[in-house]
Amino acid sequence: MTKKIHLGWFTEYGPIGWDAQDATEGDWRGPDMYQEMARICERGMFDFALFADHLGITSSFGDSIDNYIKHGLNGINHDATLLCSMVAAATNHLGVGTTVSTMLTPPYLQARQTASLDHLTKGRVAWNVVTTGNIAGFLNFGVEQPEHDARYDIADEYLELCFKLWGSWAPDAVQMDRAGGVFADPDKVKPIHHEGRYFKSRGPLNVVSSPQGRPTIIQAGSSERGKTFAARWADAVIVGAHYLDDMKAYYEEMKQRVADQGRDPAQFKVFFIVKPVLGQTEADVQRKLAALEDPPESAIFTALAALSSRMNYDLSQFNLDEPLPQIDERQIKGGQTTLSRFYTAGRKPTLREVAKQEAAGNKGGITGTPEQVADQMQHIMETVGGDGFVIRVNVHERAYMQEFVDTVVPLLQQRGLMRTVYNGTTLRDNLMEY
Ligand SMILES: Cc1cc2nc3c(=O)[nH]c(=O)nc-3n(C[C@H](O)[C@H](O)[C@H](O)COP(=O)(O)O)c2cc1C
Numbered sequence: 001m002t003k004k005i006h007l008g009w010f011t012e013y014g015p016i017g018w019d020a021q022d023a024t025e026g027d028w029r030g031p032d033m034y035q036e037m038a039r040i041c042e043r044g045m046f047d048f049a050l051f052a053d054h055l056g057i058t059s060s061f062g063d064s065i066d067n068y069i070k071h072g073l074n075g076i077n078h079d080a081t082l083l084c085s086m087v088a089a090a091t092n093h094l095g096v097g098t099t100v101s102t103m104l105t106p107p108y109l110q111a112r113q114t115a116s117l118d119h120l121t122k123g124r125v126a127w128n129v130v131t132t133g134n135i136a137g138f139l140n141f142g143v144e145q146p147e148h149d150a151r152y153d154i155a156d157e158y159l160e161l162c163f164k165l166w167g168s169w170a171p172d173a174v175q176m177d178r179a180g181g182v183f184a185d186p187d188k189v190k191p192i193h194h195e196g197r198y199f200k201s202r203g204p205l206n207v208v209s210s211p212q213g214r215p216t217i218i219q220a221g222s223s224e225r226g227k228t229f230a231a232r233w234a235d236a237v238i239v240g241a242h243y244l245d246d247m248k249a250y251y252e253e254m255k256q257r258v259a260d261q262g263r264d265p266a267q268f269k270v271f272f273i274v275k276p277v278l279g280q281t282e283a284d285v286q287r288k289l290a291a292l293e294d295p296p297e298s299a300i301f302t303a304l305a306a307l308s309s310r311m312n313y314d315l316s317q318f319n320l321d322e323p324l325p326q327i328d329e330r331q332i333k334g335g336q337t338t339l340s341r342f343y344t345a346g347r348k349p350t351l352r353e354v355a356k357q358e359a360a361g362n363k364g365g366i367t368g369t370p371e372q373v374a375d376q377m378q379h380i381m382e383t384v385g386g387d388g389f390v391i392r393v394n395v396h397e398r399a400y401m402q403e404f405v406d407t408v409v410p411l412l413q414q415r416g417l418m419r420t421v422y423n424g425t426t427l428r429d430n431l432m433e434y
Contacts, residue, residue, distance in 0.1 A: 004434045005381050005417050006388030007409075008097075008271055009041045009401070010238060012052040013083045015072035017394035019298075024398040033395045034083060035090035040398070044405035045419045047431050048095030048126055049087060050218060050238070050390065051080035054309075055104055056136030060334075061308035062316040073302060074309040075136055081113055088121035095427030097126035097218055102155040104132060104141050108201055110158075111165040114215040115207040123211030123426030128218040129233065131155050133334025134312045148333055149225045157196045159217075159233050164192040166214040168204030184208070212426045222250075223329070223336040231257035236269040236431060238390050242341050242357065242364060244383060247272055251384045267432055269387040272380070275361030276373045276391075278403060285368055292360045303358035304351070311338045315351065323348045361392055370407035377408075378417060 015028055026033040038049050057075040059065045068075055084096040098117070100110055110127075117125045131151035132138070138145040146154065173188035192203035219234040221227065230237050231254060241247045255265040277292065279285035300320070308315045312334030318324060326343075329336040342354045349357070366376045377389065393400050412418040424430040 002416055003381070003386055004419060005377065005386075005412060006269060006271065006431065006434075007041075007044065007046045007418070008095075008238070008388065008390040009037065009046055009049045010052070010273060010390040010392045011037075011049070011394050012054075012077055013080050014077045016074070017396035018072050020396055022399065023396035026396075028395055029078070031083070031086035031090070033398070034087050037395055037398055037401055038087045038091050038094055038096075040401050040405050042091045042094040044401075044409040045413075045422070046094060047388070048097050048124075048216075048427060050097035050126065050128055051083055051099060052128070053077050053080035053099035053101075053130075054134060054137065055101060055132065056134070056138075056140040058134050058136040058309040058312075060134065060136075060312055060314055061305040063314060067301075067305060068309075071298075071302065071305070073305050075134070081117065084117060084125065085120055088117075088124055093124075093422040093430070095124045095126050095216065095430070096121055097128050097216075099128040099130055101130050101132040101137065102158040103146070103151055104137050104143075107158050107161045107199055108165065108205075111162040111205055112207050114162075115166060115205060115210045118210035118212050118215055119207070123428075125212070126216040126218050126236075126427060128220065128238075129155065129159070131221070134309055135333070145333065148223065148336060152221070152225045152229045154198050155229060156232070157198050161192075161194050161196065161199050161201055163214065164194055165201065165203055165205040166210070168192055169207075169209040171209045171213065174208050212428050216428050216431060221335075226336075227254065227257060230254070231261050231263075231268075234268065235428065236271060236387075238271045238273055240273045240341060243344060244365070244380060246341060246344050247364070247380065248384045251386070255385075269431055270384075271388050271390045272364055272384075273392050274364040274366055274389045275393060276364075276366035276377070276404070276408070277360075277368070278373050278400070278408065279369060280403075280407070282369065285372075289367065292356070295356055295359045299359040300352060300355040303355040307338060307354070307358055310335045318351050320352045320355075321350050324351050324354060364389075370411055373408050374411040374415070374417075377412065378415065381417075 054075045054077050057065045057068050081098040084098045088096045114127050135145050170188035174184045175182050189204050194201045216235045217233050218236045219230040220238050251270050258265045258268040277288050304315050311332050313332050342349050413420050
């Protein structure tokens, strides 16, 4: 039997995309646009909607926050965790993923909020664990940004602590026995007495055991240290890769790393970030491809601002039309491998080519009519081995999501490559079903 494909929607709670010519009308600040998109994803049998988050407006590109403010770019974010509860209220099965920093959020608070949200969503919450590569959040909180790998060391202990807190209530501790006068059995609720190198907490959590026991853990780090961290803790990873050979190599490497941790690789899902170029006719597809080949200067600028923000490294210092010099990854405090996917197999792109490819939205080479897009998604999954894709579109791209869900998903379903009903009750059930 063919292995089914998982799908997710990856976006953020922010203005990004507000100025596109074909932007969906509506107010991105309120819940309605997100709720509407989430209902479309649920109609398309997606596993989850995942919201990125950042704790400050960055100045990475051109050393100024003005660029980002003027154009409504990276770092202008409202709180993803709060949005998750509104999106969950408008859906029944779709997982809702928030992004929370292990550097700038006290672990007790994070364990408590995600456990509460797991109750409110009836077991549908995911946490995208980030270590905050960009300096902006640290400047806002008034604390030093530790080095790249040290942040992952801290995150390891942070997760250890959160797992202890989530486990501090046995699943059957709550009895609510009115006749006997017992709310919960104290023998089944234990303090944790965590005293580590970075954190201390007595526990137990003051939130009772939640439907998933703990949130589904998602991760997006792809440096050496980031991959070790993901293999230890994550249920799913999201990764941007442009080429099929890179996807396959990454998939095999991560499954092996998970096995090396003594975990079952089947319980660890890899999602490739894509935005297929989709048209209903060949002519439509050609028109869309031509537009991506010739993006406006504003799209080049937006892409470079986004990459600079993710790397915490100013790309405005390089000439747009010369091959980008190889940058020593160890100098980069943010996402160290952000550019590596543009260089694979000896490619030497100019900065403009990198920006164009980024502006095209990590499309992973998937292009065509619904039939062709379904073929290519199937081909990637069969070649790589699994597990799924996250579709990266912002909330202003509702027409795109509708078209994808109405024309590609049914084809995948007809081929037995996607679910037609949600069998699980929690996000983790659905994610781990196949
Ligand atoms: C697809 C993707 C999404 C990410 N989303 C966020 C985010 O929402 N907030 C954030 O602070 N960092 C985000 N990051 C940064 C990563 O979580 C990670 O901290 C960063 O890439 C540095 O780790 P690395 O060098 O191991 O890749 C994202 C990275 C990727 C690749």
